[in-house]
Amino acid sequence: MKVSVVGTGYVGLVTGACLAEMGNDVLCLDVDANKIRILEEGGIPIHEPGLDQVVARNVKAGRLAFTTDVARAVAHGTIQFIAVGTPPDEDGSADLQYVLAAARNIGRLMTDYKVVVDKSTVPVGTADKVRAAIADELAQRGSDMRFSVVSNPEFLKEGAAVEDFMRPDRIVVGAEDQEAILLMRALYAPFSRNHDKVHVMDVRSAELTKYAANAMLATRISFMNELALLAEKLGADIEQVRQGIGSDPRIGYHFLYAGCGYGGSCFPKDVKALIKTAGDAGQGLKVLKAVEEANDAQKMVLVDKVVKRFGADLTGKHFAVWGLAFKPNTDDMREATSRVVLAELFKRGATVSVYDPVAMDEARRIFGDEPRLQYADGQHAALHGADALLIVTEWKEFRSPDFEKIKSRLKTPVIFDGRNLYEPAMVKAMGLDYEAIGRGVAPQAA
Ligand SMILES: NC(=O)c1ccc[n+]([C@@H]2O[C@H](COP(=O)([O-])OP(=O)(O)OC[C@H]3O[C@@H](n4cnc5c(N)ncnc54)[C@H](O)[C@@H]3O)[C@@H](O)[C@H]2O)c1
Numbered sequence: 001m002k003v004s005v006v007g008t009g010y011v012g013l014v015t016g017a018c019l020a021e022m023g024n025d026v027l028c029l030d031v032d033a034n035k036i037r038i039l040e041e042g043g044i045p046i047h048e049p050g051l052d053q054v055v056a057r058n059v060k061a062g063r064l065a066f067t068t069d070v071a072r073a074v075a076h077g078t079i080q081f082i083a084v085g086t087p088p089d090e091d092g093s094a095d096l097q098y099v100l101a102a103a104r105n106i107g108r109l110m111t112d113y114k115v116v117v118d119k120s121t122v123p124v125g126t127a128d129k130v131r132a133a134i135a136d137e138l139a140q141r142g143s144d145m146r147f148s149v150v151s152n153p154e155f156l157k158e159g160a161a162v163e164d165f166m167r168p169d170r171i172v173v174g175a176e177d178q179e180a181i182l183l184m185r186a187l188y189a190p191f192s193r194n195h196d197k198v199h200v201m202d203v204r205s206a207e208l209t210k211y212a213a214n215a216m217l218a219t220r221i222s223f224m225n226e227l228a229l230l231a232e233k234l235g236a237d238i239e240q241v242r243q244g245i246g247s248d249p250r251i252g253y254h255f256l257y258a259g260c261g262y263g264g265s266c267f268p269k270d271v272k273a274l275i276k277t278a279g280d281a282g283q284g285l286k287v288l289k290a291v292e293e294a295n296d297a298q299k300m301v302l303v304d305k306v307v308k309r310f311g312a313d314l315t316g317k318h319f320a321v322w323g324l325a326f327k328p329n330t331d332d333m334r335e336a337t338s339r340v341v342l343a344e345l346f347k348r349g350a351t352v353s354v355y356d357p358v359a360m361d362e363a364r365r366i367f368g369d370e371p372r373l374q375y376a377d378g379q380h381a382a383l384h385g386a387d388a389l390l391i392v393t394e395w396k397e398f399r400s401p402d403f404e405k406i407k408s409r410l411k412t413p414v415i416f417d418g419r420n421l422y423e424p425a426m427v428k429a430m431g432l433d434y435e436a437i438g439r440g441v442a443p444q445a446a
Contacts, residue, residue, distance in 0.1 A: 001025070001187055004077030006102040008035055008066065010046055010161065010265070010332070011119060011154050012083035017051060018165040020058035022190040028066050029073035039066040047331040047358045050162040074109040079187060082130070083119045083154070092272040093280075094123050103130040107137025110145060115180045117150045121214075121270055123277045124207040127151050127174070148180035151203045153210030158264070159329030166191065171198045174206025211277070214270040215288055220255045221262050222294040228258035228438025229301075238438030239420060258438045260392060260418030261298035263326035263335040268295070299340040302390050302418045305435050307348070309414065310387065315349030320386035320410070322379055323393025323419075324356035324363050331359040333366060337418065338392045346372050355382040357395050383409035394419035403430040 001024045005016040008030040016028040030036050035045045042059075044052045058064035067073055074080070084098035099120055106116055116134065118127055131149045138145055151174035156164035168191055173184045181200055188198055201209070228238040238258045246253035262268070271292050278285040310317055326336035333339060338354075345352055354363060355376040367373050376382035379398065383389060383406060391398060399421055407413045407430065414433040415422075427434035 001079060001183075002077045003027070003079045003081065003187070004029060004073045005081045005083055006073065006105075007082065007084035007098070007120070008032075008039065009083065009085065010048065010158055011156065012081070013039075013044075013046070013055070014048065014051060014156060014161045014165050015081055015083055015119060015154070017054040017058060017064060018162065018191075019187070020061075020064035021054050021166070024063065024187070025076075026058070026064050027073055027076040028064070029070065030066070030068060033068050036066045036068050047329075048161050049159065049329055054162055070105050071109050074106050074114075075111070078113065079115045079117060079183060080106055081117045081119045081152075086120045086122055086269075086273075088269045088272050091276060093276040094121070094126075094269070094273040096122065096126060096129065099126065100129060100133050103133040104137050106147075107134035108141075110134075110138075110147065113145070114147045115150055115183055116147060117152045117184070118207075119152050119154050121153060121210050121266065121273075122151075122207060123211075123273055124204050126207060127203045148175065148177050149203070150175040150180050150184060151206035152184065153206060155210070155213065158332055159327060168197055172206050172209050173198055173200050174203035175200065176203060211270055211274040214267055215274050215285075215291070217255055218262060218267045218271050218295070219287065219291045221257075221259070221267075222291040222298070224256050224258045225261065225298045225301075225437070226294050231438040232440045235440045236438075237440060258420060259298075259394075260302050260341075260437060261295050261337045263299075263337050263339075265326075265332060265334040268292075268335045271295075299337045300344065301437065302337075302341055302392070302416050303344040303348075305416050306345075306388065306390070309435075313349060314345060317350045317387045318385060319345060319350055319352050320376075320382040320389045321352055321354045322356075322382065322389065322391045322398050323395055324354055325359040325393050328393055328395045329358075331356075331362045333359055333362050336392075339366070341390065341392055341418075342367070342373070346370075353382040353384070353386060355379045356393065357397060380405050380409065385409075385411060387411050388414045388416060391415065391417045391419055391421060394421060403427065403432060407432055 003019050003024050003026045005012045005028045008028040016026045020026040038045045082099055082102045084102055086094040089095040127149045153172055171188045175181045185198055231238040242256045245251050246256055275285055275288050324333055324338040326332055351372045353374040353376045360375055417436040420436045424434050424439050
């Protein structure tokens with residue numbers, strides 16, 4: 001099948017590459033000429049495990065190409081995926097300007113039947129707006145050319161995006177006309193060979209499904225984070241509580257880890273957008289508002305602990321921070337907790353040495369020559385002369401560190417662990433103070 005993908009970011013590039021891998025003829029479009037240049041020169045503009053091989057293989061086979069030429073992209077695919085960004089607008093709603101600009105381009109330039117697929121995360125009702133934008137452009141040309149609009153939200157996780165796309169849990173297709181449904185089923189058949197994973201539903205339900213999924217996951221995290229704070233007050237251990245409740249199949253073990261808050265390009269903005277959609281519809285979402293509030297507070301938890309120990313004024317103090325990406329296996333720092341932690345430490349007068357296995361370039365792009373920030377060459381290099389270590393991202397290489405090295409390089413032997421990587425008793429036995437999230441020690445045992 002001939003497929004065009006509008007927007008060659010985390011979702012668009014993975015979608016394009018994986019569809020090409022299944023034999024489709026894919027052209028990826030982006031307005032960012034630099035991104036397209038990197039891809040055309042054989043590079044990959046983002047860090048996503050395994051993506052480089054899939055892209056290289058399919059470019060070589062002639063099934064995957066990149067362009068900044070809008071007319072070429074519109075002419076190419078019968079199926080036109082829209083995978084552009086939908087960042088939060090000032091009022092928290094999803095900003096649809098990029099989605100609608102892409103739709104208008106298609107309406108303005110199409111010369112035959114197109115299936116326009118919203119893959120970006122977009123609020124309920126967006127498919128209607130996309131349809132209206134295309135119809136308007138066609139009307140301006142006096143054309144009544146046929147087209148379909150489909151909602152096909154994406155559920156991939158950054159850091160495991162290729163694997164998620166190739167082996168999806170489900171493929172949600174919101175569509176109302178049979179021709180589009182048949183095409184989408186055919187396109188996704190190779191990803192559904194073991195059992196049918198395609199859920200065909202009405203467009204609005206498909207749009208809402210994506211928000212419901214992210215809102216549910218964010219809710220689990222904020223729930224556990226609040227329980228962790230309570231566990232600290234009560235002298236209970238959230239890790240034991242997690243295992244105790246996770247064993248119930250109605251609850252399950254996944255996505256129950258307490259930590260220093262969720263970030264990333266999706267949860268924060270999607271939670272905000274769903275709250276806004278609900279408010280506009282006159283149906284407040286009390287639970288979700290609390291989820292957001294709890295998460296904002298949770299991003300401050302590590303610094304709160306630092307302040308409790310070192311005082312509110314951190315002038316002259318120096319900290320090592322391990323982990324900048326919002327989660328492991330990605331260089332994405334959008335809404336990452338590390339940004340809140342660094343800003344708060346700077347505000348209080350501290351200086352910081354940071355290390356992240358892949359997000360150092362992204363950090364340089366964000367913080368530039370910030371004088372209070374040093375970019376360390378490795379995790380141990382970051383420790384030199386620091387008053388304490390803060391762990392913000394749960395990279396695998398942080399899981400079994402050399403505790404002797406940590407102890408000898410820090411001025412004060414203390415770790416503030418925002419991701420609960422270690423057994424408290426073990427770290428303490430190594431002679432380090434350990435402050436994690438919700439890992440209290442029962443008062444009677446202390
Ligand atoms: N990143 C994720 O993990 C993830 C997962 C599921 C869904 N989503 C959703 O997918 C959408 C895209 O997210 P992303 O993380 O890939 O964003 P991204 O910022 O990485 O990529 C978006 C790309 O679209 C390009 N673009 C903008 N306007 C354009 C236009 N008119 N024509 C062509 N290209 C244009 C931008 O230059 C950018 O390269 C968002 O709605 C997001 O919520 C993201």
